[in-house]
Amino acid sequence: MSAYPEIGEQALCRPVPDGAFARYSARPVRTLDDFQKVVAIRAAVFMAEQDCPYEEEFDGNDFCATHFVVFDGDSPVGTLRLRWFAGFAKLERVVLLRGQRGRPALQVMLAEAFELATRKGYRRMIAQIQARLWPVWSRTFRCRLTADRPRFWFSDFEYAEIEIDLPEHPRALAPDSDPMVMIRPEGEWDAPGVLDASVARTDRPDVAA
Template structure:
């Protein structure tokens, strides 16, 4: 993604402070190194601070999800996870290192993540949040408790389900997109990628998907 995440920022309750996008940056996890940073942050917070067992924190969904990292300069300081379903996306595992809580890192990461979801064509997201954190999340991004849904427990915490409405993105991707756009790295659809550079080579010979 390029530029300020205009659509993603509209989901937040407050505009990201001036200068925050210069200090902080967020991007999808695309490399093994970034994946390891994500896992280290989650282990430091969920396993160490909240005493969550390893097999409950790393629950079998990580290799089929999109992860985000937020950086303070070059240091990864937070992460979140998104999973994709027909008609909605699910926001999960939102976490910051203790030193970053209360700072704009969270807003930057969420704005970029919501922007990605909007570009992928999603207008509805759900999240399962610790019930005790409803006052925090309801002041962070525009959401509502899903009516009629029961509270439930897992990993020693009470949870509620919330719904997040994401504005339609004017550049939402579709099945009719330029094929070269669709094969670019996740979130970098507006930049020519390595496969764009390969297009100039001869088209002769066998073709494989």
């Protein structure tokens, strides 16, 4: 992501520490190579540490979601998944390698993910968290337990549902946004993309794709 995620950061309980964005960076997955990083990190933590079966961890939703990877320098150290529904987004599969837990990598990744969600116009997000981790998540981003929703179990853990209120982005994308902005790579809407460059090849710039 190219710009500082100042809107996404507002959804966190505490500002990202000084210097964290110089060390860590996070971006949406756009290539097979980055997706392989997602698979490797999740396998290392959810399958190896938590003994989650392969078919439960890779549940059929990965190719219809947006993934983020966070890097410590050039090394991938964490990932999360976002799925999109009418009126809300769903935060899933948030994970860091063991050596990164408690460090700013998580805040950087969440700030970037929340920035993308708010830029898409989302104001509400839900997540299903391991119930034992509620104290951790409640101190990480601005969230609340969803009222009147019972706890539930799957993959050998007890879960609770939470809601995250997202701030309004002043430049949220809308149906009447510039069409050339809408076709740029996910999360890179402010930088000209390859299709912007293709406009110079035609003498009829008013013709839509």
